[in-house]
Amino acid sequence: MTIQLLELPYAINALEPYISSKTLEFHYGKHHAAYVKNVNEMVVDTPFANATLEEIIAQVSGKPEYQGLFNNAAQAWNHTFFWNSLTPVPENKKIPPVLLEKINVSFGSLDGFKETFKKAAVSQFGSGWAWLVSDKGNLKIVTTSNAGTPITSGLTPLLCIDVWEHAYYLDYQNRRPDFAGTTIDNLLNWKFALENYQK
């Protein structure tokens, strides 16, 4: 079995003006594609040759001898999740009432959620990810370093933002706060978040 690169769920320029087609050409077309290619090369003639990405991640997480495979598999998975966390479709950007209620419980208000999510994205030192997760039905914001992914901690991710520099440098240079704030305000796919929450 070969791990497939997710087909981008929108046109390469669909996230403009917030994320440029140039960024997607590199971030999706080069970075994400490379993680997928690396996984496929690394699992040849191993017990993981027929495993799904989720199975690989679960089986090699925390094992130093498989750090390289974990990094590439988790990055491949995280990026698929990231592209699905974003949407150009206005209908998908509406926050479903059930999630808004949960947001109010966990963060006090929608603004409180946005502030907490942005702060997490900005304060993650170096490369990593900021996530909105469900922890047994309660919404939380967590961050992971490098290729880290909350699915190894028993959390259910709802949305994520990639805060590796390659995610924003072409459009925002060093201004990670602007990238995070713009993404949170304009691109989050709450339809996808709800689908994940209901799993």
Ligand code: MN3
């Ligand atoms: Mn990335």
